[in-house]
Amino acid sequence: MLKYLLGAAAAVALSVAPAAAQQKLKVGFIYVGPVGDFGWSYQHDQGRIAIEKALGAQVETSYIENVPEADSARSIEQLARTGHKLIFTTSFGYMEPTLAVAKKYPDVKFEHATGFKRDKNVATYSAKFHEGRYIIGQIAGKMTKSNTIGYVGAFPIPEVVAGINAFFLGAKSVNPNVKIKIVWANTWFDPGKEGDAAKALLDQGADVITQHTDSPAPLQQAAARGKFAFGQASDMSKFAPNNILTSIIDNWSPYYIERTKAVLEGKWASQDSFEGLAKGEVKMGPYVNMPPEVKAMAEATEKAIASGALNPFKCPIVNQDGKEVECKDALTDAQVTSMNFYVQGIDDKLPK
Amino acid sequence: MIELLPLILATVITAATPLVIAALGEHVVERSGVLNLGVEGMMIMGASLGFAGAVVLDNSYLGLAIGALAGMVMAGIFALFALGLATNQVATGLAITIFGLGLAGLIGQPFVGQPRPPIPALVFGLDPIVCLSFVLMVGTAWLLNRTRAGLILRGVGESHGSAHALGLPVLKVRLLAVLFGGLCAGLAGAYLSLIYTRFWSPGMTAGRGWIALALVVFAAGSVWRLVAGAYLFGAILIAQLHAQAGAIGIPSQFLSMLPYLMTIVALVVLSMAGRRGAGAAGSLGQPFVPDR
Numbered sequence: 001m002l003k004y005l006l007g008a009a010a011a012v013a014l015s016v017a018p019a020a021a022q023q024k025l026k027v028g029f030i031y032v033g034p035v036g037d038f039g040w041s042y043q044h045d046q047g048r049i050a051i052e053k054a055l056g057a058q059v060e061t062s063y064i065e066n067v068p069e070a071d072s073a074r075s076i077e078q079l080a081r082t083g084h085k086l087i088f089t090t091s092f093g094y095m096e097p098t099l100a101v102a103k104k105y106p107d108v109k110f111e112h113a114t115g116f117k118r119d120k121n122v123a124t125y126s127a128k129f130h131e132g133r134y135i136i137g138q139i140a141g142k143m144t145k146s147n148t149i150g151y152v153g154a155f156p157i158p159e160v161v162a163g164i165n166a167f168f169l170g171a172k173s174v175n176p177n178v179k180i181k182i183v184w185a186n187t188w189f190d191p192g193k194e195g196d197a198a199k200a201l202l203d204q205g206a207d208v209i210t211q212h213t214d215s216p217a218p219l220q221q222a223a224a225r226g227k228f229a230f231g232q233a234s235d236m237s238k239f240a241p242n243n244i245l246t247s248i249i250d251n252w253s254p255y256y257i258e259r260t261k262a263v264l265e266g267k268w269a270s271q272d273s274f275e276g277l278a279k280g281e282v283k284m285g286p287y288v289n290m291p292p293e294v295k296a297m298a299e300a301t302e303k304a305i306a307s308g309a310l311n312p313f314k315c316p317i318v319n320q321d322g323k324e325v326e327c328k329d330a331l332t333d334a335q336v337t338s339m340n341f342y343v344q345g346i347d348d349k350l351p352k
Numbered sequence: 353m354i355e356l357l358p359l360i361l362a363t364v365i366t367a368a369t370p371l372v373i374a375a376l377g378e379h380v381v382e383r384s385g386v387l388n389l390g391v392e393g394m395m396i397m398g399a400s401l402g403f404a405g406a407v408v409l410d411n412s413y414l415g416l417a418i419g420a421l422a423g424m425v426m427a428g429i430f431a432l433f434a435l436g437l438a439t440n441q442v443a444t445g446l447a448i449t450i451f452g453l454g455l456a457g458l459i460g461q462p463f464v465g466q467p468r469p470p471i472p473a474l475v476f477g478l479d480p481i482v483c484l485s486f487v488l489m490v491g492t493a494w495l496l497n498r499t500r501a502g503l504i505l506r507g508v509g510e511s512h513g514s515a516h517a518l519g520l521p522v523l524k525v526r527l528l529a530v531l532f533g534g535l536c537a538g539l540a541g542a543y544l545s546l547i548y549t550r551f552w553s554p555g556m557t558a559g560r561g562w563i564a565l566a567l568v569v570f571a572a573g574s575v576w577r578l579v580a581g582a583y584l585f586g587a588i589l590i591a592q593l594h595a596q597a598g599a600i601g602i603p604s605q606f607l608s609m610l611p612y613l614m615t616i617v618a619l620v621v622l623s624m625a626g627r628r629g630a631g632a633a634g635s636l637g638q639p640f641v642p643d644r
Contacts, residue, residue, distance in 0.1 A: 034457055034554045036464040150597070156604070183596040184604035190558035191549035193589075196367055200593035203359045215556075217549045224470065239467055239551065351603045 025086065025264055027051060028079035029063035030072060032091035033189070039214040039233040040188075040250070041065065044090045044113075047252030054257045058264055069093025073101055080105040086263045088256070089113065098122060109268050111259060114159070116337070118270050125255060128276025129159070130166035130336065131305045132248035132284060133210075134312035135298055136230050137170025139245050139287070140208040141178050142294045143228055144171075150201025151182045152194055152211040152218045156351045160212045162339040166312040167210060168346055174297070181206055182348050191217040198222060198229075208245075219244060228289065235285040246298070247285030254280045274333050277306040318344040360590060365482055366548055368586030370395075370540040372485050374564035375571070375578055376492050377536025382568055383496060384529035385509035387637040389445030390430050392561025393452025394423040394534050398541025400456035403552035404463050412471050416481065416542045423538015424531050426452055431530045435523050438639035449561065457554040468550045481543050488536070493575040505529060509633030512640040522640050537561065570615060572631025581618070585611050 029048050033041035048061050062084070067075045072094050079087050080101055088111045089098045095115040102110045102122045110122045118124055140149045149171060153160050164182065171178045181204060183197040195217035198209050202225050209222040209229040216239040222229035223240035231237065231247025255273060262268040275281040284302055287295040304310035313331035316324045319341045325331070331339075342350050374391055381388050402419020406412045426448055434444045474480045496502040508515045508525045516522050544560070545552045563585065571578030592607035 036457075036461050036554060038465040038553065181597045183593050184608070186604060186608040187558070189553075189555065191551070191553060191556050192367065192370075192544060192558065192560070195549050196363060196590060197593050197596075199359075199363050200590065200597045203356050203363070204594065204597045206597075215549070215553055216551060220550060238465065351605055 024060045025058060026084040027059055027061045027260055028084035028087040030067050030075055030089045030094060031063060031065040032067060035065050043234055043250040044252055047256040050253035051256050051260050055260060059260060073097035076101045080108050086260060109263055120270055123270045125273040127250060127281040128274060129248060129282055130162045130312055131276040132282050133163045133166040134170035135284060135301050136210060137167035138174050138301055139294060139298050140210060141171035141175035143290060144208045146205050146207045147177045147179055148206045149178060149180050150206030150209045151180055152197045152213055153182055153184045154188045154213045155186060156184060158337055158339045162336050163212050165343045168343060169312060172345055180346055185213050189214045191215040194218050195221045202227060231285055242289060245290055246287045249283040249285055251281055251283045277302060320344055362477060364586045364590045367590055368582045369482050369485050370543050370560055371564050371567060371582040372579060374537045374540035374561060375567040375582055376488055377533035378564055378568045379571060379578055380492060381529050381533035382636060383509045383633055384505050384526045385512055385633045385635040386526050386530055387441045388430055388530060388533055389442060390448025391537050391564050392557055393449035394426040394537035395541035395561045396456040396557045397426050397452045398423040398538030399545040399556055400460040400552060402542025403545040404459060406468055406546055407463055407466055412468060412546050415546050419542025420535050420539040423541060424534040427530050427534020431527050435526055438641050441637050460552045460554060463552045468546060470550060471547055479547050481547060489579050509635060512635045516642060566615060585615060588614050
């Protein structure tokens with residue numbers, strides 16, 4: 001009798017457990033790097049943690065890190081198969097694998113970062129990092145004494161090119177004599193090479209360094225020479241506390257929480273999101289190591305961009321050939337995300 | 353441009369130093385007839401453990417030593433399989449690289465994003481490890497070409513069967529060579545995380561172990577050609593960055609591939625000249641089992 005009772009209790013427990021679990025929404029993440037990269041993947045993981053904090057018992061999150069782009073379909077499918085109903089794939093190269101897996105699992109919602117192909121159950125999202133670049137451009141324009149700013153780029157893709165243009169327009173708006181020197185590292189992550197690129201720029205007279213690569217090496221090289229630089233993707237203050245001016249911080253938390261809530265409330269729909277300072281997807285680190293008037297200027301610009309009063313790409317935008325780019329009020333999101341030209345005044349050729 | 357030269361030279365030397373050290377180690381290993389493709393794995397372990405050690409003990413010099421030892425331990429694992437159990441050296445070396453990349457990331461996890469103060473320069477603005485690399489070059493060239501020990505090592509590499517017949521301890525010589533290679537690779541890795549870029553980040557060796565391996569092939573048996581190759585590689589790497597900053601209008605993709613292109617061109621020229629064969633040791637990569 002006792003055995004029977006125990007058996008029944010166990011059976012009840014078994015049938016209850018999955019029911020309870022089903023009410024929790026499982027949210028999965030695919031990262032291209034390690035969560036400890038202190039940059040891109042790290043910030044996405046901060047977003048995942050924010051979901052858990054904000055929605056607590058309603059959700060359960062998991063992630064797979066270091067997923068190579070070419071071999072990502074297996075990992076994405078693994079998450080879909082293990083009951084994840086919302087999956088964020090956080091690198092450009094996951095685009096096709098995400099779409100392929102999404103076709104097989106129509107009841108699972110997918111969110112792909114920085115891509116441009118969508119489906120009924122695949123949304124895309126990115127952030128207006130160029131807004132932050134305009135602000136640091138202004139700071140650099142004010143801080144430079146040699147009127148030469150060094151820029152370490154990863155690859156000449158639209159996201160980076162738009163960043164360079166926004167940065168230069170910002171610098172030019174406060175310092176008409178400013179010049180920019182650009183070095184392509186042709187890698188997202190190689191601390192040694194990124195640092196060497198920064199050294200080359202410093203050797204050639206740049207006294208403010210900015211970077212669109214992922215490691216703190218360029219910032220650190222600038223600091224070693226007593227020059228200024230900016231942090232990338234996360235607040236990199238601790239690498240050069242006396243030489244960092246500010247950081248552009250990727251902040252995915254608001255978007256991740258909003259989208260997870262949408263699934264919980266059954267309101268999720270495929271869309272394309274491209275937000276910036278206004279919604280808090282792009283944040284600025286503390287403004288430090290600069291005179292108060294430069295800090296005040298940066299804060300005013302940040303507010304103006306967030307409120308919509310200022311658009312870094314407001315018309316007219318003139319390209320290197322001296323021609324005005326087709327433009328109404330300001331460049332459209334589509335024009336920004338496909339940008340493949342330098343603005344007038346940049347004394348360099350865009351590699352194509 | 354002239355006033356830039358000393359600065360550029362200093363950058364070239366620091367960029368080439370990890371390559372020089374790791375390649376010198378692997379050169380000795382390959383002279384003894386062993387092919388260890390685990391350089392990248394030993395290097396990243398040196399970078400990770402070296403940095404971790406420096407943070408925990410708050411001493412960058414001890415960190416460099418710990419990094420070198422970490423590389424040596426990895427080399428010991430390689431030796432256990434490739435020499436002790438006579439496994440395939442290529443497969444074992446690759447396994448060491450993959451294992452090292454993973455383990456280094458795991459051990460380094462708590463140390464990501466921690467800063468380290470710089471190590472002061474020793475003489476002429478050169479850091480101690482650069483100075484050590486000069487000693488290492490001369491020492492390796494002398495040991496290999498001017499001493500009895502070097503002769504034995506090269507003899508073991510040329511023909512392990514003959515060396516064994518002469519009563520030379522083939523496996524012991526190879527073990528010492530492999531451990532020395534690991535020590536060098538580990539030190540090169542620790543140089544990356546403690547001096548070259550002063551932080552730890554997973555995957556920060558970014559293929560330098562493979563470049564070191566390529567330099568050994570390029571050297572074709574000569575320490576000095578190896579050193580020249582490493583500095584040439586470093587010089588082109590830095591020159592292309594300067595060319596970009598100077599906006600000379602050559603596509604950056606082309607400039608980026610230049611160091612690799614030059615290496616291939618140099619290899620082709622060398623092999624066309626046809627000097628002393630390919631320069632690799634006679635029994636390179638062949639496992640040695642004493643009782644055979």
